[in-house]
Amino acid sequence: MAEVLVYVDHVDGAVRKPTLELLTLARRIGEPVAVALGAGAENTAAALAEHGAVKVLTHDASEYADYLVVPKVDALQAAVESVSPAAVLVPSSAEGKEIAARLALRIGSGVITDATDLEAGAEGPVATQSVFAASFTTKSRVSKGTPVITVKPNSAAVEAAPAAGAVEALAVTFSAQATGTKVTGRTPRESTGRPELTEAAIVVSGGRGVNGAENFALIEALADSLGAAVGASRAAVDAGWYPHTNQVGQTGKSVSPQLYIANGISGAIQHRAGMQTSKTIVAVNKDAEAPIFDLVDYGVVGDLFDVVPQLTEEINTRKG
Numbered sequence: 320m321a322e323v324l325v326y327v328d329h330v331d332g333a334v335r336k337p338t339l340e341l342l343t344l345a346r347r348i349g350e351p352v353a354v355a356l357g358a359g360a361e362n363t364a365a366a367l368a369e370h371g372a373v374k375v376l377t378h379d380a381s382e383y384a385d386y387l388v389v390p391k392v393d394a395l396q397a398a399v400e401s402v403s404p405a406a407v408l409v410p411s412s413a414e415g416k417e418i419a420a421r422l423a424l425r426i427g428s429g430v431i432t433d434a435t436d437l438e439a440g441a442e443g444p445v446a447t448q449s450v451f452a453a454s455f456t457t458k459s460r461v462s463k464g465t466p467v468i469t470v471k472p473n474s475a476a477v478e479a480a481p482a483a484g485a486v487e488a489l490a491v492t493f494s495a496q497a498t499g500t501k502v503t504g505r506t507p508r509e510s511t512g513r514p515e516l517t518e519a520a521i522v523v524s525g526g527r528g529v530n531g532a533e534n535f536a537l538i539e540a541l542a543d544s545l546g547a548a549v550g551a552s553r554a555a556v557d558a559g560w561y562p563h564t565n566q567v568g569q570t571g572k573s574v575s576p577q578l579y580i581a582n583g584i585s586g587a588i589q590h591r592a593g594m595q596t597s598k599t600i601v602a603v604n605k606d607a608e609a610p611i612f613d614l615v616d617y618g619v620v621g622d623l624f625d626v627v628p629q630l631t632e633e634i635n636t637r638k639g
């Protein structure tokens with residue numbers, strides 16, 4: 320069976336969920352071979368094996384932490400040359416997309432970014448994408464070289480599928496460009512204790528209807544009852560009620576959670592562009608004609624100041 324390379328996103332050996340989702344998708348195409356780089360790479364093996372990696376190629380060097388993406392591209396290229404895989408899958412983070420694009424250029428292949436699903440095809444893996452502000456769903460495949468595909472978080476369920484996960488050292492020779500862009504400092508972001516917006520399984524968002532920064536406490540309380548991330552419409556961000564880092568939409572972040580709850584958000588096309596691929600969409604809006612109701616699975620026509628606290632209380636009660 321053909322091998323499929325999966326680029327591992329991990330923090331000191333702790334594998335992030337989007338990588339485990341990639342292993343689920345990789346198994347549809349072939350045998351997953353994981354590539355884990357940097358400090359703690361070997362510690363990823365147990366989690367990767369549990370989720371279907373037949374092999375884990377590891378390499379650690381200070382270059383991965385000290386320089387931007389090129390050392391990782393060098394390593395992935397070395398993995399492609401040693402394995403000759405059927406495809407290379409990379410998580411769709413900003414860094415992942417840059418790595419994928421550079422790798423595809425290096426190995427003379429095509430690249431597909433932001434896939435939301437992946438299936439085996441007679442002529443190579445077929446990727447589903449949501450395009451033009453989520454108004455079309457396309458299916459495409461790379462027609463030249465080894466397909467390099469980045470996949471959005473939450474595109475597949477994480478499924479355990481124990482495999483050997485044999486750790487092998489990857490031989491990497493860094494290119495002259497590897498040390499071209501040095502990391503000169505790092506400032507850790509203040510943690511909210513909530514999941515990362517683009518990876519969260521549940522996102523609770525607030526818009527202009529929230530009517531003030533102080534009222535975002537209601538949105539945060541609902542999010543916390545569900546273990547969710549908090550999102551915001553551009554109107555709420557532009558008003559200074561919530562940070563830009565939490566903006567969902569065309570000029571904000573693109574999210575694709577299992578559940579998206581929009582509160583006081585009208586559903587403008589630019590907002591939809593960032594959340595329309597969510598699996599289940601719920602909206603609370605006092606205007607029954609609001610466009611957001613065209614795309615919801617469940618809609619509540621009501622004042623969010625009545626609905627949201629009741630919902631939060633009910634969820635907390637049921638959690639016991």
Ligand SMILES: Cc1cc2nc3c(=O)[nH]c(=O)nc-3n(C[C@H](O)[C@H](O)[C@H](O)COP(=O)(O)OP(=O)(O)OC[C@H]3O[C@@H](n4cnc5c(N)ncnc54)[C@H](O)[C@@H]3O)c2cc1C
Binds near residue numbers: 567583605621
């Ligand atoms: C180039 C460009 C890029 C853009 N990028 C983005 C983007 O990335 N993300 C984004 O979100 N927007 C973006 N926008 C802006 C977008 O067009 C909308 O203006 C914005 O999404 C509106 O935000 P909103 O839904 O919160 O506000 P509104 O459209 O004003 O809607 C507020 C909603 O709240 C409801 N409401 C009011 N009070 C209550 C209440 N008490 N209870 C329940 N419901 C209530 C109202 O009925 C209304 O439907 C972009 C626009 C442009 C031109």
